[in-house]
Amino acid sequence: MPNTPARDRDDLPALLGGSPIRPQGPPDWPGSDPAVTAAVQSALADGSWGKYHGPHTSKLTDVVAQTHGGCHVMLCSSGTVAMELALRGLRVGPGDEVILAAYDFRGNFQNVLTVGATPVLIDIHPTSGNLDPSHLAAAISKRTKAIIVSHLHGGVVSMPDVVRIARQQTPPIPVIEDAAQMPGATIAGKTAGTWGDVGILSFGGSKLLSAGRGGAVITSLADVAQRIKLYTQRGNDAYPLSELQAVALLPQCERLAEFNRRRAASANRLRELLANVSGLRPFENAVANSQPGYYKFGLQYDPVAFGGLSRDLFAEAMRADGIALDAGFRSLHLTHASSRFRPIGTLTHATDADARVLTLHHPILLEGPEALRQFVDAVERIRRNATILQSNRKSKI
Numbered sequence: 001m002p003n004t005p006a007r008d009r010d011d012l013p014a015l016l017g018g019s020p021i022r023p024q025g026p027p028d029w030p031g032s033d034p035a036v037t038a039a040v041q042s043a044l045a046d047g048s049w050g051k052y053h054g055p056h057t058s059k060l061t062d063v064v065a066q067t068h069g070g071c072h073v074m075l076c077s078s079g080t081v082a083m084e085l086a087l088r089g090l091r092v093g094p095g096d097e098v099i100l101a102a103y104d105f106r107g108n109f110q111n112v113l114t115v116g117a118t119p120v121l122i123d124i125h126p127t128s129g130n131l132d133p134s135h136l137a138a139a140i141s142k143r144t145k146a147i148i149v150s151h152l153h154g155g156v157v158s159m160p161d162v163v164r165i166a167r168q169q170t171p172p173i174p175v176i177e178d179a180a181q182m183p184g185a186t187i188a189g190k191t192a193g194t195w196g197d198v199g200i201l202s203f204g205g206s207k208l209l210s211a212g213r214g215g216a217v218i219t220s221l222a223d224v225a226q227r228i229k230l231y232t233q234r235g236n237d238a239y240p241l242s243e244l245q246a247v248a249l250l251p252q253c254e255r256l257a258e259f260n261r262r263r264a265a266s267a268n269r270l271r272e273l274l275a276n277v278s279g280l281r282p283f284e285n286a287v288a289n290s291q292p293g294y295y296k297f298g299l300q301y302d303p304v305a306f307g308g309l310s311r312d313l314f315a316e317a318m319r320a321d322g323i324a325l326d327a328g329f330r331s332l333h334l335t336h337a338s339s340r341f342r343p344i345g346t347l348t349h350a351t352d353a354d355a356r357v358l359t360l361h362h363p364i365l366l367e368g369p370e371a372l373r374q375f376v377d378a379v380e381r382i383r384r385n386a387t388i389l390q391s392n393r394k395s396k397i
Contacts, residue, residue, distance in 0.1 A: 011381060011384065011385070012381075012385060012388075013317045013320065013321055013378070013381055013382050013385055013389065014317075014320040014321045014322070015316060015317040015320040015321075015389065016385060016388060016389065016392060018381075020320065020321045020322045021321040021322060021323070021374050021377055021378040021381070022321060022322025022323060022371075022374055022378075023322060024322065025322045026322060026323065026324035026361065026363065026364065027363040027364060027366070027367060028363070029206060029210070029361070029362070029363040030205070030210045031363070033251070033252075035251035035254075035255075036248050036251050036252065038251075039247045039248065039250060039251050040244065040247055040248055042247075043056065043243065043244060043247040048243055048247070049242075049243050049244040049247065050243065050244075051243050052236070054243040055243075056243045056244075056246035056247040056250065057075055057241060057242075057243055057246040059246070059250060060075065060241075060246040060249055060250055060253070061073045061075060063250065063253050064201070064216055064218065064253075065218075067184070067191065067253075068191055068193055068194050068199065068218045069191065069194050069220070071194065071199075071218045071219055071220045072218070072219050072220070072221075072222065072224075072225035073216055073217070073218050074216065074217040074218075074225065074228050074229065074232070075214070075215075075216050075240075075241040075246070076214070076215050076216065076217065076232070076239040076240070076241060077213060077214060077215065077239045077240060077241060078202065078204065078213050078214060078215045078239075079107075079178075079180040079200055079201065079202025079203070079204060079207075079214075079215035080107040080111065080202075080215070081215060081239045082180075082200035082201065082202070082215035082216060082217045083107065083108055083111045083148070083176070083178065083200050084111045084114055084115065085217050085228045085231065085232065085239070086176045086198040086199075086200055086217055086219075086224075086228075087111060087112065087115045087117070087146065087176070088115060088227065088228065088231050089198060089217070089219065089224040089225070089227045089228040089231075090145065090146050090174045090176070090197065090198065090224060091145075091227070092112075092115050092117050092145045092146050093115055093116050093117060093145075094115075094116035094117070095116070095117075095143065096116075096117040096118070096143055096144075096145035096146075097117060097118045097119075097120045097141060097143040097144050097145060097342065098112045098117050098118070098119055098120065098144075098145060098146045098147070098148060099120045099121075099122060099136065099139045099140070099144060099146075099147045099148070100112070100119060100120070100121065100122075100131070100147070100148040100149075100150070100332075101121070101122060101123075101124050101130065101131035101132075101149075101150065101350065102121040102122065102123060102124065102331050102332050102333045102343070102347045102350035102351075103124045103129065103130075103152075103328075103329060103331045103332070103349075103350040103353040103354070103357075104131075104148070104150050104152070104329065104332060105150060105152075105178070105180075105329060106329065106330070106332065106335070108148050108150065108178065109332045109336065109341070112148075113340065117145065118143075118340075118341065118342060119332070119340070119341040119342070120139050120141075120144070120341065120342045120343075120344065121332055121333050121341050121342070121343050121344065121347060121350070122135035122136065122138075122139050122344045122345070122347075123135050123344070123345060123346075123347050123348060123349050123350050124349045124350050124353060125155075125349070126349045126352075127283070127284040127286070128155040128156065128157070128283055128284060128285055128286070129152065129153060129155045129283045129298050129300070129353060129357060130150070130151060130152055130155040130156065130157045130283075131149055131150070131157045131162075132349075133157065133158055133161040133162050133165060134161075135344055135345065136162065136165045136166075137165060138344050138345070139344045140165075140169060140173065144169075144173055145173070145174070146173065146174045146175070146176055147162065147166055147173055147174070147175050147176070148176045148178060149162055149175060149176070149177050149178065149195075149196065150178035150180070150181070151177075151178065151179060151181060151182050151185065151187065151192055151292065151293070152181055152296070152298065152329075153181070153283055153295075153296040153297065153298025153328065153357070153359050154182075154267060154282070154283050154285075154292045154293070154294045154296065154297050154298050155283040155284075155285060155292065155298055156182075156185070156187050156192075156285050156287050156290050156292050157187070157287075158188070158286075158287045159177065159187050159188055159190070159195035159196070159287075160188050160195075162175060162195070162196075163175060163195055163196070174196070174197040174198065175195065175196035175197055175198075176196055176197070176198045176199070176200065177192065177193050177194070177195050177196035177198070177199045177200070178199075178200050179192040179193035179199055179200065179201055179293075180200060180201060180202035180204075180207065180215070180295075181202075181207075181208075181293060181295040181296065182208070182292060182293025182294070182295060183201050183207075183208055183209050183256060183293060184208075184256045184257055184260050184293060185260070185290075185291060185292050185293035186289070186290055186291040187287060187290050188287055188288065188289055188290055189289040189290075192293065193218055194218070194220075197219060197220075197221055197224065198217060198218070198219045198221070198224060199217070199218040199219070200215060200216070200217055200218070201215055201216040201218065202214070202215045203215055203216070203241070203245070203249060206295075206361070207295060208256065208259070208260070208293060208295050208362065209249055209252050209253065209256060210248075210249075210252070211241070211245035211246070211248050211249050212245065213245070214241045214245050214249070215241075216241075259366065260291070260293060260294075262365070262366055263293070263294040263362055263365040263366060264291055264292070264294065266294075266364075266365035266366070266367075266368070266372060267282075267292075267294050267297055267365060269369065269372055270282070270297065270365075270372050270375065273372055273373070273375075273376050274299075274376070277376060277379060277380070278302070278305040279301065279302040279303075279304070279305025279306050279383070280299050280300070280301060280302075280305075280358070280379065281299065281300040281302070282297065282298065282299055282300075283297075283298035283299070283300075294362050294365055295362050296359035296360065296361060296362065297359065297360040297362070297365065298328065298357060298358070298359055299357070299358040299359070299360065300353075300356050300357060300358075301314065301356045301357070301358050302356070305383075306382070306383050306386045307383075307386040307387055307390070308386070308390065309382070309386040309389060309390055311327060311355060311356060311358065312327055313389060313390070313393060314358075314382060315327055315358060317378075317382045317389060318378055318379070318382065321378040321381075321382075322374075322378075323360070323364070323374070323375055323378055324360065324361035324363070324364065325358055325359070325360050325361075326358070326359055326361070327357065327358060327359075328353060328354075328357030328358065328359050329353075329354075329357070330354055331347070331350045331351060331353055331354035332350075333347050333350065333351075334351065334354050360375070
């Protein structure tokens with residue numbers, strides 16, 4: 001610990017030896033849930049948890065279909081697999097191109113490569129942090145076979161604009177809508193995942209709907225659904241979601257809308273609290289009639305406002321104070337060989353996002369006003385000690 005007068009140590013971040021703002025640490029996720037426990041115990045008791053074709057996956061399929069407009073639903077082993085299956089269902093393959101944002105989940109990029117196609121990377125919107133539809137026209141070529149649109153970190157993409165541009169092409173370009181981070185969200189009046197030709201969901205361990213692993217493909221196109229089924233059925237399902245996972249998800253589905261409302265209210269309150277906090281700008285949305293989901297709450301970090309403190313050291317200090325704040329994704333054009341993709345333009349905002357995005361994990365949004373105040377208090381305490389944090393880190397190098 002630096003040589004700091006004792007009277008000042010109460011104001012030190014935990015990374016410098018002070019008391020953590022949240023000594024209990026980040027809230028667990030998934031946490032204790034009596035409804036999930038009861039459902040799992042019931043499945044264990046009646047033996048349905050171990051069936052190949054038990055009642056729970058069938059019921060979950062129906063629930064997902066109902067909440068997404070009666071579409072075809074294919075459950076699978078992860079959101080990453082769901083994206084691969086979506087691409088295969090659309091017959092994307094060698095020689096084709098797929099457009100996606102240069103700031104996106106790396107699995108989407110790698111899935112495009114997996115099916116033999118070439119990723120075409122476009123820039124993101126500077127305030128929403130998500131794919132900017134204004135760059136789509138420049139990216140479309142005769143080889144374009146699909147567009148992947150992800151809604152990330154509480155930011156949303158203008159799906160009416162994306163779909164309009166895609167449908168204007170000859171032939172129309174299929175759109176895959178990645179709603180892994182925001183199940184149950186509303187984008188321009190429609191449920192996230194239903195704007196495109198195919199949508200995908202994730203049930204990973206940290207997600208809003210958690211089964212440890214798992215995902216789903218949703219589509220209104222019977223031919224796409226049939227191709228996916230033919231690919232996955234190899235004497236049995238090659239990418240299954242288990243009955244035990246399904247039974248754990250069902251009670252969570254019942255409360256998703258309620259939890260989404262609570263997270264959204266907290267996100268709005270956090271924006272209000274951050275309005276007077278320099279250096280942290282929440283992702284902003286301009287898509288009317290939308291209610292984003294908040295698996296992550298996205299922020300743009302300005303090191304100048306923190307005396308030059310790096311984004312990564314700031315995040316480390318916040319985590320030491322018990323707050324689950326992390327760097328965002330690495331931007332795809334900065335982490336893959338240039339021979340593996342085709343860039344459109346300079347990708348300025350995606351480059352900026354690689355260095356500046358921070359993401360707050362969603363469980364804190366369910367805790368209420370005091371947790372949000374703790375977040376802001378930790379931010380300001382780190383700001384006051386930014387010089388000491390930098391000096392302390394340099395002395396250890």
